[in-house]
Amino acid sequence: MKVGVVVFPGSNCDRDMYHVLTDVFHLDTEYFWHEKGLPKNIDAVVLPGGFSYGDRLRAGVIAAHSPIIKDVRKMAEKGIPILGVCNGFQILVESGLLPGVLLKNESLNFMCEWTNLIVENNKTPFTNQFKLHEKIPIPIANGEGRYYVDDDTMKKLKKNNQIVFRYSKIVNGSANRIAGVCNEDGNVVGMMPHPERAVESDINPVDNKPSSKIFESLIKKIGVEN
Amino acid sequence: MSLEEQELSELKSKIGRNPTSTELQIVAAEWSEHCSYKSSKRHLKMLPMDGPLVIKEKGYDSGVLDVGDGYVVTAHIESHNHPSAVEPYGGAATGVGGVIRDILSAGTRPIAIFDGLRFGNIEKDLQARWLFKNAVTGIADYGNCLGIPTIGGEVEFDECYENYALVDVAALGFGKKENLIKNHAKKDDIVVLMGGATGRDGIGGSQFASDSLESEDRSAVQIPDPFIEKLIIEAVLQARDDGLIHAMKDLGGGGLSCAISETADALDIGIEMDVDKVHTRESDMHPDEIMVSESQERMLVVTSKSKLKKLEEICKKFHIGCSVIGQVKFDHQMHVTKGKKTFANLPTDVVANATLLDLPSKEPTYLKTIETEKKFKPVSDYSKTLMKLLASPNIASKIWVYGQYDHEVGIRTVVKPGADAAVLRLDNGKYLSAKIDGNPKQCYINPREGAIGCFEEACRNVVCTGAKPIGMLDHLQFGNPKDPEIFWTFLESLKGLTDFAKSFGIPCVGGKVSLYNETPSGPIKPTPVIGVIGLIDKKPSVPQKISKGDCLLIIGDTKDEMGGSEFFEYIHKFVGGKCPKVNFDDSKKNMKSVLSLIKNNLVKSVHDCSKGGLAVAVSELTMTNQIGCKVSLDKVPGDKLDVDRILFSESHSRYLLAFEKKNLAQIESLLNKNKVSFKQIGQFGGSDIEFSNKTKSIIKLNVERTRKTWLHSLPNLVLHGKK
Numbered sequence: 051m052k053v054g055v056v057v058f059p060g061s062n063c064d065r066d067m068y069h070v071l072t073d074v075f076h077l078d079t080e081y082f083w084h085e086k087g088l089p090k091n092i093d094a095v096v097l098p099g100g101f102s103y104g105d106r107l108r109a110g111v112i113a114a115h116s117p118i119i120k121d122v123r124k125m126a127e128k129g130i131p132i133l134g135v136c137n138g139f140q141i142l143v144e145s146g147l148l149p150g151v152l153l154k155n156e157s158l159n160f161m162c163e164w165t166n167l168i169v170e171n172n173k174t175p176f177t178n179q180f181k182l183h184e185k186i187p188i189p190i191a192n193g194e195g196r197y198y199v200d201d202d203t204m205k206k207l208k209k210n211n212q213i214v215f216r217y218s219k220i221v222n223g224s225a226n227r228i229a230g231v232c233n234e235d236g237n238v239v240g241m242m243p244h245p246e247r248a249v250e251s252d253i254n255p256v257d258n259k260p261s262s263k264i265f266e267s268l269i270k271k272i273g274v275e276n
Numbered sequence: 277m278s279l280e281e282q283e284l285s286e287l288k289s290k291i292g293r294n295p296t297s298t299e300l301q302i303v304a305a306e307w308s309e310h311c312s313y314k315s316s317k318r319h320l321k322m323l324p325m326d327g328p329l330v331i332k333e334k335g336y337d338s339g340v341l342d343v344g345d346g347y348v349v350t351a352h353i354e355s356h357n358h359p360s361a362v363e364p365y366g367g368a369a370t371g372v373g374g375v376i377r378d379i380l381s382a383g384t385r386p387i388a389i390f391d392g393l394r395f396g397n398i399e400k401d402l403q404a405r406w407l408f409k410n411a412v413t414g415i416a417d418y419g420n421c422l423g424i425p426t427i428g429g430e431v432e433f434d435e436c437y438e439n440y441a442l443v444d445v446a447a448l449g450f451g452k453k454e455n456l457i458k459n460h461a462k463k464d465d466i467v468v469l470m471g472g473a474t475g476r477d478g479i480g481g482s483q484f485a486s487d488s489l490e491s492e493d494r495s496a497v498q499i500p501d502p503f504i505e506k507l508i509i510e511a512v513l514q515a516r517d518d519g520l521i522h523a524m525k526d527l528g529g530g531g532l533s534c535a536i537s538e539t540a541d542a543l544d545i546g547i548e549m550d551v552d553k554v555h556t557r558e559s560d561m562h563p564d565e566i567m568v569s570e571s572q573e574r575m576l577v578v579t580s581k582s583k584l585k586k587l588e589e590i591c592k593k594f595h596i597g598c599s600v601i602g603q604v605k606f607d608h609q610m611h612v613t614k615g616k617k618t619f620a621n622l623p624t625d626v627v628a629n630a631t632l633l634d635l636p637s638k639e640p641t642y643l644k645t646i647e648t649e650k651k652f653k654p655v656s657d658y659s660k661t662l663m664k665l666l667a668s669p670n671i672a673s674k675i676w677v678y679g680q681y682d683h684e685v686g687i688r689t690v691v692k693p694g695a696d697a698a699v700l701r702l703d704n705g706k707y708l709s710a711k712i713d714g715n716p717k718q719c720y721i722n723p724r725e726g727a728i729g730c731f732e733e734a735c736r737n738v739v740c741t742g743a744k745p746i747g748m749l750d751h752l753q754f755g756n757p758k759d760p761e762i763f764w765t766f767l768e769s770l771k772g773l774t775d776f777a778k779s780f781g782i783p784c785v786g787g788k789v790s791l792y793n794e795t796p797s798g799p800i801k802p803t804p805v806i807g808v809i810g811l812i813d814k815k816p817s818v819p820q821k822i823s824k825g826d827c828l829l830i831i832g833d834t835k836d837e838m839g840g841s842e843f844f845e846y847i848h849k850f851v852g853g854k855c856p857k858v859n860f861d862d863s864k865k866n867m868k869s870v871l872s873l874i875k876n877n878l879v880k881s882v883h884d885c886s887k888g889g890l891a892v893a894v895s896e897l898t899m900t901n902q903i904g905c906k907v908s909l910d911k912v913p914g915d916k917l918d919v920d921r922i923l924f925s926e927s928h929s930r931y932l933l934a935f936e937k938k939n940l941a942q943i944e945s946l947l948n949k950n951k952v953s954f955k956q957i958g959q960f961g962g963s964d965i966e967f968s969n970k971t972k973s974i975i976k977l978n979v980e981r982t983r984k985t986w987l988h989s990l991p992n993l994v995l996h997g998k999k
Binding site: 059060062063066069070083099100101103104105106159160161162163189191193244246247250252253255 | 413416417420421422423501502503506507593594595678679680681682683684685686687688689690692701815
């Protein structure tokens with residue numbers, strides 16, 4: 051089973067994500083430069099965090115026009131699991147693959163801190179191993195992480211069960227404390243916090259088991275082959 | 277911004293003719309204090325630079341330490357004081373960029389950034405507040421974008437930095453020993469300039485930094501572009517993996533002038549270059565401007581013609597500039613042309629080696645009376661005093677600062693910022709600990725003992741994580757060296773650092789000297805900043821959460837050393853008194869004992885006693901662990917002192933240990949065996965910080981309330997102007 055990690059100019063969590071997918075979860079993983087296409091035999095795609103194009107104009111907006119996004123879109127339509135983390139989430143909303151926008155944090159500052167997530171939808175390919183409302187200790191690191199949608203879309207999100215993660219307390223002013231959402235089909239998930247920074251006990255000061263379930267869910271969904 | 281008259285005649289006699297205007301610009305940049313270290317170089321040799329782990333290679337801009345299993349750690353420290361004082365955002369950001377490229381030059385990936393920031397009194401001075409806020413944002417925007425975690429540093433405010441700023445940046449790199457760039461050049465090799473375009477920013481930056489700041493010359497400040505820097509890092513590391521780099525140097529102070537002359541001098545070659553080949557931001561730049569522009573995000577690479585195509589492909593992938601600007605010659609000349617016309621043709625050793633100065637020094641007169649204390653009004657309420665200190669800008673939590681830095685990216689950060697020292701995991705299963713420390717208040721009172729104190733404090737911080745110090749970085753920041761009194765303080769600090777480094781066997785692996793740090797009201801206080809790197813063989817067992825019933829023990833004597841203390845300076849507004857002095861024997865015994873206690877898993881947490889003394893150190897332990905503690909001041913070992921001195925003396929070599937009661941006997945026997953001065957002075961529990969003297973209660977503060985004040989006072993001051 052093959053996972054693709056997309057690399058944009060300015061991605062900086064690609065190596066961390068690759069390490070977690072390969073060394074921690076033993077998934078066959080390959081990097082894909084944003085100017086290349088994705089092969090047909092990919093089983094999941096991850097858009098990692100970073101500062102694609104130096105966050106110029108607006109975080110994620112230039113990368114959303116990269117050649118590879120065409121293929122990501124096709125994969126999304128085919129129902130293949132796609133995860134966007136931090137800048138990857140910003141790219142997914144900017145490319146219209148996920149609803150909403152990510153605005154500057156209420157503090158107007160970059161924020162790097164540990165927080166707790168609550169799982170609100172345990173049916174996606176990245177959350178199927180969680181109990182509903184399970185708590186995940188996890189770090190955030192972003193300047194533009196405040197999720198926003200208009201009232202009508204918010205109603206739809208709730209109705210379609212598209213809110214995947216919420217912060218357990220107010221962190222950055224996100225609407226409804228939303229930290230992650232999915233598309234209507236549930237196969238495309240975006241989240242601001244960094245699961246790849248929380249799955250190893252060495253660097254997780256609280257508990258690395260909950261965040262590991264994000265990757266265990268993916269393995270459950272796509273299977274593993276050694 | 278040019279050569280002094282005597283330097284000009286020296287240049288003339290060395291080359292036997294009048295220099296051209298381009299030659300003058302090149303030499304003025306390279307002979308500036310910033311690039312040549314002409315005032316300090318002959319003295320810096322006293323520092324020990326060799327050690328069993330030190331790897332030396334010609335032309336390195338950073339120190340290299342062997343950490344075993346085929347891996348190396350690189351380290352470097354720089355400052356960007358003059359630019360930051362004028363344009364704090366760009367100055368601080370490009371300070372980060374420069375030191376990162378030094379790490380990259382050795383062929384290692386940058387893995388951590390540290391910042392030491394110093395400004396005027398932010399409680400009163402709005403300019404200082406503006407400088408502080410923007411310098412922090414500059415560092416955050418640059419480091420975060422690069423994806424290199426900023427994991428440590430320090431922030432200090434003192435009136436001596438009024439209308440000025442000290443921005444020190446240290447960085448660490450990591451890589452395989454076999455991937456280190458072995459700087460060399462072969463016949464017919466070519467010289468390539470990679471990265472950002474050369475523009476008119478930072479013109480004369482190194483001379484600007486070698487002068488007292490009189491006019492606000494913003495055009496001398498470089499413009500940051502972290503996105504380009506990130507692309508350069510990836511492109512260079514890929515070129516390194518593909519074996520395309522023979523030699524490499526970053527473009528920093530002095531721009532092309534310094535990079536070309538220093539590379540040629542280090543490799544014992546000549547370089548001929550054509551300014552028309554340099555990719556520029558503007559079309560009408562004069563050769564002089566191209567040669568001294570300090571535009572950022574540029575690397576000079578020596579490679580062979582056969583490897584050029586591959587190098588160009590890498591640069592094309594990342595959309596960064598790549599120009600062949602010259603070739604290697606074996607005539608030891610730095611030959612600069614524009615097309616066929618020669619603009620400069622100088623021997624590289626003349627350019628790269630300014631005549632070193634031997635400046636006079638004289639003990640400052642102020643030191644004769646500085647130790648005399650005056651009588652203070654007795655403190656009526658120590659609880660209030662402690663609360664005031666915990667809310668003071670120098671002691672209050674710096675979470676507002678490091679919370680804006682991505683300190684997790686790279687997934688190495690085991691011990692996060694806010695602890696004594698940060699700890700990173702390495703790929704060979706070992707752990708790296710690092711910290712930078714300065715103390716201008718103590719260095720002003722006693723430049724020698726103060727500098728030693730900074731060194732020991734950085735060691736203590738690293739030791740608190742269980743790491744053995746293996747290398748040191750020094751950054752020496754002083755005022756105008758031509759003032760003999762200032763130069764004396766520089767020499768004293770340097771001698772102190774040398775003695776400590778030699779006695780403790782810690783080599784200096786990198787450093788920087790920054791002089792001419794003068795504010796409108798005079799020179800800054802002597803401000804050496806010391807970085808210490810430590811290594812841990814297995815996963816550190818500290819810190820663990822402290823719980824009810826755990827014991828508090830202090831190692832090291834508390835002495836009557838109040839000079840430069842926060843208690844004297846912040847509470848009593850008094851500058852003077854006796855500077856804390858490190859006793860080398862005690863220091864070694866204490867370090868060794870703490871390391872073996874941690875290694876034997878006997879302690880939960882170790883915390884160093886420094887700014888604000890015992891009272892602040894105990895408070896920090898209680899606040900970070902959210903638990904109370906009862907401390908008996910009468911049990912504190914050391915001189916017989918009044919309670920205010922026991923509470924707030926900043927004597928060195930002291931550590932606070934928290935541990936489970938069942939380990940007490942074992943800990944005591946180890947400390948007795950090592951002949952260490954120590955005493956159990958308290959116990960954790962409850963919800964208050966309590967200090968008593970015999971039966972008399974001295975301080976009682978609620979931990980949670982105190983913690984809130986400590987956490988929020990700095991952001992409140994910066995954002996709302998009040999604590």
